Amino acid sequence: MLEVNDNDMKLDECGELSAKWGYAPSEDGSAYHLDLCHDCFKFALSTLRDKRRSLAIVNKEIDLPGEDFGRIGGHAPKSK
Numbered sequence: 355m356l357e358v359n360d361n362d363m364k365l366d367e368c369g370e371l372s373a374k375w376g377y378a379p380s381e382d383g384s385a386y387h388l389d390l391c392h393d394c395f396k397f398a399l400s401t402l403r404d405k406r407r408s409l410a411i412v413n414k415e416i417d418l419p420g421e422d423f424g425r426i427g428g429h430a431p432k433s434k
């Protein structure tokens with residue numbers, strides 16, 4: 355378990371990023387777990403959304419991600 359910044363160490367609610375890789379060539383058996391505060395989670399989410407966006411630009415079969423990228427419940431964020 356690892357925290358990204360000081361906020362992450364004292365959370366009642368937190369985001370999580372974890373992985374357990376099997377035999378991917380560079381990751382043989384490695385596992386990861388990060389506990390993320392809201393800021394860090396949003397940073398990770400926006401980075402992944404940018405990645406998805408860059409894929410969508412070159413591949414028309416991929417939908418451009420919206421503000422609700424990754425969201426599976428709750429209310430959509432209010433646009434600024």
Ligand SMILES: [Zn+2]
Pocket residue numbers: 358359360361362390391392393394395
């Ligand atoms: Zn954080």
